[in-house]
Each structure stands twice: as C-alpha cells, then as structure tokens.
Amino acid sequence: xxxxxxxxxxxxxxxxxxxxxxxxxxxxxxEELDRELHAEEPRHGLLRDIAHELAVPxxxxxxxEAPDLDDRIPDFRSTAPRLSAKERQTLxxxxxxxxxxxxxxxxQHHPKRELPSLLRSGSVKAQASAIRKWFxxxxxxxxxxxxxxxxxxICRQRLERAGIFVLQDSFPEGDGSGFCLSxxxxxxxxxxxxxxxxxxxxxxxxxxxxxxxxxxxGISDPFVSHNATEKFCxxxxxxxxxxxxxxxxLLGNAPVPRNPDRDDIARIARKLKISQQATALRLERMGLxxxxxxxxxxxxxxGDNPDYVKDRGPPLGPxxxxxxxxxxxxxxxxxFFNDRLSAGSLNDFDIYRVSxxxxxxxxxxxxxxxxxxxxxxxxxELGDE
Numbered sequence: 214x215x216x217x218x219x220x221x222x223x224x225x226x227x228x229x230x231x232x233x234x235x236x237x238x239x240x241x242x243x244e245e246l247d248r249e250l251h252a253e254e255p256r257h258g259l260l261r262d263i264a265h266e267l268a269v270p271x272x273x274x275x276x277x278e279a280p281d282l283d284d285r286i287p288d289f290r291s292t293a294p295r296l297s298a299k300e301r302q303t304l305x306x307x308x309x310x311x312x313x314x315x316x317x318x319x320x321q322h323h324p325k326r327e328l329p330s331l332l333r334s335g336s337v338k339a340q341a342s343a344i345r346k347w348f349x350x351x352x353x354x355x356x357x358x359x360x361x362x363x364x365x366x367i368c369r370q371r372l373e374r375a376g377i378f379v380l381q382d383s384f385p386e387g388d389g390s391g392f393c394l395s396x397x398x399x400x401x402x403x404x405x406x407x408x409x410x411x412x413x414x415x416x417x418x419x420x421x422x423x424x425x426x427x428x429x430x431g432i433s434d435p436f437v438s439h440n441a442t443e444k445f446c447x448x449x450x451x452x453x454x455x456x457x458x459x460x461x462x463l464l465g466n467a468p469v470p471r472n473p474d475r476d477d478i479a480r481i482a483r484k485l486k487i488s489q490q491a492t493a494l495r496l497e498r499m500g501l502x503x504x505x506x507x508x509x510x511x512x513x514x515x516g517d518n519p520d521y522v523k524d525r526g527p528p529l530g531p532x533x534x535x536x537x538x539x540x541x542x543x544x545x546x547x548x549f550f551n552d553r554l555s556a557g558s559l560n561d562f563d564i565y566r567v568s569x570x571x572x573x574x575x576x577x578x579x580x581x582x583x584x585x586x587x588x589x590x591x592x593x594e595l596g597d598e
Contacts (some may be wrong), residue, residue: 214275223279268304324376331524341452353569361412364486392432393424412488419450535581540595547582
C-alpha cells in the first residue's frame, strides 16, 4: 500500500485540528511535525502516534481517499452549534456509541412505543410535565428516593425501559458533560462519568433527553449555555426534575431562605435529589431566593464545586462486575442485546466488537439486569469502571 498525502490533512480538518494543535497533543515541535508531513511518507512511529491521537487506524493514511467519519457531532456549547476539536478519548466514546446505535438499527431496534416529541414552540412547563408522566416518573418516587444516586437510577431505568440507550462513559470533562445521538429508532444518550457525581449526571441525563426528543445530535454541558437550544434543554430539564407546581411538596413545605448559604443549598439539594449547582440556579429562577443568590453560591464554592466530587463507593469495596457493566452499558443494552443473542441474530463476540463488552462478563450482566425489579432499583448501588 502507498501512503496517500492527501488523507491526513482531510482527517485533521474533520477533527478541527491545525498542525499547531496536533503538535501540542503529540508533544513535538510544530516545525518537526511540518517537516514530517511534507515528506513523501512520515516516520511510521509518528504516523502511529498521529493515528492514535486522531482516533483512526493507521491504514487510514494509505486509503485512496479519506473515510467519512461519523463521529463528528456538533458542539452545543458554542454560540452557534458547530464542529470542534475533541480529545481522543471523547472521539472513542462517540465511536463506541455510534457503533452500538448502528448495530441496534441493523437489528431492527424500535422503541416499545413512539417516543414523545419536544416542541420549541410549546410551553416547556406543560411539555416537561407530560413527558415525565409519559416515562412514568412519579413525584412520590422522587420524594421517597434515598438520595440523588437512587433517583438517577430510577430516571435512567425509566428512560431505558422506553427504548432509549443510556450509556455512561468517561472522557475529558473539557469536552462536555454528555452527548446525544438522535434517532427515531435507536436514540443513544451518553453521560460523562468523569468527575460528575450522580446528582450532576441526573441533570445531564435529562438535558440530553431534551436533545433526543428534539431530534438533535450533539455534545453539551448544561452549565455552559450560550445558545437558544441549550437554554431550552436546560429549562426542560429544570421543569422535568423540579416541577414548579410541586416544589413545595418536594421540600416538605420547608421554607427556603431568601439568601441561602452553602449549607442551605446542600440541604435543599438533598431534598430535591438534584445537584447543588442546579438547585441554586433553579431556586433563583423560580424567585424563591434573592436575585444574585446563584452567583453568591458560585463565589462561595469557588473551584470546589461539590457536584464534581467523586461519588462515594459502595460500602464493602468494589462492586461485582455485573454492576459495573450495568453502570456503563445500562439496562436497555442488556435487554436488547441479550434478546438478539438468544435469537441467534448475533453472538457474544459480535457484542464484544460492537461495544467492548468482553464475552466473559456478558452472561452475568445480562442475567443480573433481567432479574431486577422496580423495587430493586431503589436500593441499587453501582460503581464506575
């Protein structure tokens, strides 16, 4: 095979990377990289490192033309959603989610009933209430949930039971809190497990649900909202998780201080089962706290945002692998791919190639998920990989 000098620049353009940014990632001088890229064929070791950083196989640079990369998704954190440079780990997460989605579509995956649509022109409050009811997430389940970890499991399971794949994966937090791959037949939501505790992941999950129901693919961070789409999804998530008509009931009719301190916000967040940052922002926007209270909370926590503290682990050490796999791949992945495995539509090695889930872990994970009841979800302790 002959090295094709036109492929690498095309892939770099698709990755939104310049020679300068690529040289920094590789840890070499830009001048050295420029010399190598102008040679008839760069050193194989350098090509291997470049391929690794760009998340493509080395043989890509020997193809007749650059491949169509389906891991290019818009970044909703910018003023106008656009493609942006992403770290290698993020690209690999997108590729894994895309592969799972594509295989599910090939295997004729469909939600058990048509998912509701979210309309920008409609009332966010009314739509959030109707959609939450559609997914079967009751106010009582939120009140009775032991903590945010439990309510996250409840919401995730309800979304997945409707036919949405919800995955957890770890990628650099600078690339966002989560992303959505929209599809009418196999929508996928990926929540970033990097540094986000379960309370913050919960808001990310419902924010990405907003994108899924709008039919929009993209990567985002709910607390970086510079455009109308992100603000809409944030408003939807806020109304979904803390319905304005029900907040008094969620709080047990306890009074809300007009100028809450850190302890007040932490206490109220525990009641609402959402993140502290989302709590501080929601209370101010509802007019329950004084104007500027959210900024005051941000200033008080500084760089020590409690929503980024790593979750406590299960009390007796690391959890069994079936729980770790459930945290990563979710409820619906186990249900769908176990069903197709049993039907002979694919084998355990096919599942491994699609998702990275090794055959030796599949049966225990699939059986564990199939044996869970709704009551079990309220006590489920899951650990990240």
